[in-house]
Amino acid sequence: MQQQSALFLLLLAVTSQGVSADAESNWNDRVKVFTVATEPTDGYARYYRSLNVYDIKGTTLGLGEEWKGGDMQKPGGGFKLNLLREAIEPYKNDPEIIILFTDSYDVIITASLEEIAEKFKESGAKLLFSAEKFCWPDKSLADDYPEVEGKASRFLNSGAFIGFAPQVYEVLEDPIEDTADDQLYFTKIFLDEAKRTKLDMKLDTQSRLFQNLHGAKNDVELKVDLESNQAVLQNVDFMTTPAIIHGNGLSKVDLNAYSNYLAKTFNGVCLFCKENLLDLNEQDLPVISLALIVTQPVPFFDQFLEGIEKLNYPKENLHLLIYSNVPFHDDDSRAFVNKYGEKYASAKYTLSTDELDERQGRQLALDKARTHNSDYIFYVDADAHIDDSEVLRELLKLNKQFVAPLFTKHEELWSNFWGALSEGGYYARSHDYVDIVKSQIIGIFNVPHITSIYLVKKTAFDAITFKDSEFDPDMALCQSLRNAGVFMYISNLRSFGHLVNADYFNSTVTRPDFHTLFTNRNDWAEKYIHPNFSLQLNASYQIPQPCPDVFWFQIVTDAFCDDLVAIMEAHNSWSDGSNSDSRLEGGYEAVPTRDIHMKQVGLEQLYLKFLQLYVRPLQERVFTGYYHNPPRSLMNFMVRYRPDEQPSLRPHHDASTYTINIAMNRAGIDYEGGGCRFIRYNCSVTDTKKGWMLMHPGRLTHFHEGLLVTNGTRYIMISFIDP
Numbered sequence: 001m002q003q004q005s006a007l008f009l010l011l012l013a014v015t016s017q018g019v020s021a022d023a024e025s026n027w028n029d030r031v032k033v034f035t036v037a038t039e040p041t042d043g044y045a046r047y048y049r050s051l052n053v054y055d056i057k058g059t060t061l062g063l064g065e066e067w068k069g070g071d072m073q074k075p076g077g078g079f080k081l082n083l084l085r086e087a088i089e090p091y092k093n094d095p096e097i098i099i100l101f102t103d104s105y106d107v108i109i110t111a112s113l114e115e116i117a118e119k120f121k122e123s124g125a126k127l128l129f130s131a132e133k134f135c136w137p138d139k140s141l142a143d144d145y146p147e148v149e150g151k152a153s154r155f156l157n158s159g160a161f162i163g164f165a166p167q168v169y170e171v172l173e174d175p176i177e178d179t180a181d182d183q184l185y186f187t188k189i190f191l192d193e194a195k196r197t198k199l200d201m202k203l204d205t206q207s208r209l210f211q212n213l214h215g216a217k218n219d220v221e222l223k224v225d226l227e228s229n230q231a232v233l234q235n236v237d238f239m240t241t242p243a244i245i246h247g248n249g250l251s252k253v254d255l256n257a258y259s260n261y262l263a264k265t266f267n268g269v270c271l272f273c274k275e276n277l278l279d280l281n282e283q284d285l286p287v288i289s290l291a292l293i294v295t296q297p298v299p300f301f302d303q304f305l306e307g308i309e310k311l312n313y314p315k316e317n318l319h320l321l322i323y324s325n326v327p328f329h330d331d332d333s334r335a336f337v338n339k340y341g342e343k344y345a346s347a348k349y350t351l352s353t354d355e356l357d358e359r360q361g362r363q364l365a366l367d368k369a370r371t372h373n374s375d376y377i378f379y380v381d382a383d384a385h386i387d388d389s390e391v392l393r394e395l396l397k398l399n400k401q402f403v404a405p406l407f408t409k410h411e412e413l414w415s416n417f418w419g420a421l422s423e424g425g426y427y428a429r430s431h432d433y434v435d436i437v438k439s440q441i442i443g444i445f446n447v448p449h450i451t452s453i454y455l456v457k458k459t460a461f462d463a464i465t466f467k468d469s470e471f472d473p474d475m476a477l478c479q480s481l482r483n484a485g486v487f488m489y490i491s492n493l494r495s496f497g498h499l500v501n502a503d504y505f506n507s508t509v510t511r512p513d514f515h516t517l518f519t520n521r522n523d524w525a526e527k528y529i530h531p532n533f534s535l536q537l538n539a540s541y542q543i544p545q546p547c548p549d550v551f552w553f554q555i556v557t558d559a560f561c562d563d564l565v566a567i568m569e570a571h572n573s574w575s576d577g578s579n580s581d582s583r584l585e586g587g588y589e590a591v592p593t594r595d596i597h598m599k600q601v602g603l604e605q606l607y608l609k610f611l612q613l614y615v616r617p618l619q620e621r622v623f624t625g626y627y628h629n630p631p632r633s634l635m636n637f638m639v640r641y642r643p644d645e646q647p648s649l650r651p652h653h654d655a656s657t658y659t660i661n662i663a664m665n666r667a668g669i670d671y672e673g674g675g676c677r678f679i680r681y682n683c684s685v686t687d688t689k690k691g692w693m694l695m696h697p698g699r700l701t702h703f704h705e706g707l708l709v710t711n712g713t714r715y716i717m718i719s720f721i722d723p
């Protein structure tokens with residue numbers, strides 16, 4: 001019995017599948033869908049994709065033909081009608097056949113043919129045109145239109161219409177020049193009451209089937225299902241769900257934004273991201289021009305270049321160009337090309353001395369990409385740090401004309417894209433901006449503005465211009481792409497990298513990166529904190545103890561030591577080693593050293609933050625139960641020992657609960673002798689290691705002395721914590 005019912009269910013499933021497949025093919029037999037497109041633009045691909053997801057068979061007229069309909073921005077389009085008339089000729093006598101015509105570059109379909117046909121039939125018309133809020137191209141005809149009520153759309157738009165084949169054929173019967181305006185043509189027929197009645201021609205004034213977006217921003221709302229990110233566009237004036245969405249006039253950017261969700265782009269996960277991917281063939285990888293653009297002083301330029309060098313892509317397929325107009329970065333740019341250039345297909349730089357402005361620099365990179373016959377150009381600005389060496393391959397796979405990885409500033413909403421544009425063409429926040437930036441929705445998104453890092457396919461090279469614009473080069477680029485109908489996609493499928501913060505970056509100070517802990521904590525830590533730092537926080541990690549209650553940690557990198565020593569030496573305000581010390585409150589130092597305080601070089605606050613972030617957690621590991629957050633420290637200073645100055649320090653206690661002592665250079669190499677001796681235990685630490693920190697109690701038990709430096713210079717960084 002059970003078996004039987006299972007079989008029955010199976011049969012039912014097969015049958016219903018069969019029926020629906022039949023129904024679909026039936027609908028394609030009954031509704032003939034036409035569009036006109038002369039070029040397979042991104043918009044055309046999007047239109048076609050929407051047909052596919054609803055199993056609609058479409059016919060494209062004019063593909064590959066020269067566009068004869070005049071300038072798309074101006075009246076024109078008679079060409080479309082002439083193509084359509086010819087194409088539907090075979091159906092002209094068949095009242096069972098429905099013809100749906102739409103534009104393609106700025107149209108998406110969001111429902112099945114069955115639903116479309118249903119909505120058409122509900123209209124009661126034999127010929128139904130989409131309607132919009134503006135009377136175009138001849139405004140003077142506005143008053144001739146029948147009145148409409150409330151927020152209904154009064155005027156005909158010829159970008160989308162539907163009708164029974166005989167009526168569609170009939171409405172096309174009058175001759176029209178290829179360059180004449182199609183909208184005006186239909187408008188005149190519609191305004192002729194006799195013709196209108198004869199054709200049973202209506203406008204879809206309440207957006208039951210068609211939604212024109214221009215001037216309708218407040219009429220529609222994207223309703224996104226939060227689970228699946230699937231969406232429908234609702235006309236909230238009439239509570240209709242139009243099936244065909246047309247980004248007419250100035251509403252292309254709006255359509256692009258809606259199309260990120262409409263037509264089954266998501267299904268809990270991003271479906272669109274998995275479509276039409278490029279299979280990378282290792283034997284035949286694309287040739288790419290890699291353009292590094294340096295237009296402002298940025299911190300961590302060395303790490304930026306490291307990210308480039310680590311890209312997982314054969315260098316012989318990359319043409320490298322570094323454009324710098326920043327004197328501060330010229331040397332490193334030149335050095336990078338000189339050091340690594342040989343491995344690349346070609347490597348060049350232009351420096352600030354070449355006096356190219358940013359537009360010229362970016363243009364030069366594009367011109368070179370053409371000369372090299374590159375398949376792509378990959379622009380990377382110097383504040384865009386690549387963290388994922390697969391980024392180039394991952395972007396290539398997405399197979400877009402223009403695609404960028406999402407880069408954000410750490411823990412900020414600042415990113416390299418805009419979700420929407422203001423009226424003036426500047427930034428405006430979109431409904432999904434925060435979700436995308438925080439990766440609460442994962443996918444690839446068509447957006448109006450992208451900067452900092454982007455990959456452009458050869459087919460879009462001609463669309464790009466950085467010039468001839470009131471805008472900055474980034475905005476000029478994006479504007480040119482929007483005008484050319486090249487879609488700009490941002491991907492947050494992975495975390496590919498981040499933007500460093502160049503605000504407040506002062507490149508004129510000694511070792512400027514060192515000063516940026518507050519503005520770029522993560523990059524700062526990557527450059528300056530010892531890679532083993534975190535290991536030591538693990539309770540099972542044994543902390544070395546060279547003397548009783550003297551603990552030894554790996555805390556900072558060589559770069560930290562070198563930069564800090566350089567800062568101190570550049571400042572060169574070493575104290576004279578006498579007991580009189582005007583830097584102290586009492587003006588008296590009992591156990592003086594030759595030193596410079598962090599206060600003197602403007603790094604006191606930074607160092608206190610360093611103590612809080614990195615020293616305190618290590619202290620808590622070894623002196624259990626002592627929690628002082630943040631640690632207090634009035635004295636943070638670098639000591640210089642050398643034979644001809646002050647080579648050692650007599651035994652003393654420190655005015656601290658605990659003291660830290662970080663070795664800034666190498667024993668036995670940069671100096672000889674030196675070290676720290678704890679007298680009570682008769683225990684010395686002499687083989688101190690650069691970047692390692694000693695931590696010990698300040699008073700009573702840890703009476704200590706600085707051992708004699710016999711040659712060279714020894715630097716140590718001392719803090720008396722919680723005095």
Ligand SMILES: *[C@@H]1O[C@H](CO)[C@@H](O)[C@H](O)[C@H]1NC(C)=O
Nearest residue numbers: 504505506507508509510602
């Ligand atoms: C940058 O540093 C220099 C040298 O210390 C200083 O004179 C200048 O005022 C600083 N500029 C800014 C904007 O902080």
Ligand SMILES: *[C@@H]1O[C@H](CO)[C@@H](O)[C@H](O)[C@H]1NC(C)=O
Nearest residue numbers: 530531532533535541554557
């Ligand atoms: C980190 O510690 C491991 C042992 O725990 C050591 O082998 C490695 O060299 C250390 N890394 C660095 C950069 O010192």
Ligand SMILES: *[C@@H]1O[C@H](CO)[C@@H](O)[C@H](O)[C@H]1NC(C)=O
Nearest residue numbers: 534535537538539540541542
């Ligand atoms: C701590 O170290 C142990 C032993 O090396 C390891 O098994 C454990 O995963 C570590 N814990 C953390 C949180 O890293």
Ligand SMILES: *[C@@H]1O[C@H](CO)[C@@H](O)[C@H](O)[C@H]1NC(C)=O
Nearest residue numbers: 677678679680681682683684
């Ligand atoms: C201190 O240690 C040194 C060598 O480690 C040893 O020679 C000396 O005798 C010790 N002194 C005392 C007082 O234990």
Ligand SMILES: *[C@@H]1O[C@H](CO)[C@@H](O)[C@H](O)[C@H]1NC(C)=O
Nearest residue numbers: 668669670671672710711712
């Ligand atoms: C001091 O170090 C320098 C360079 O490391 C070396 O040439 C010199 O011989 C050393 N002097 C002494 C007295 O050890």
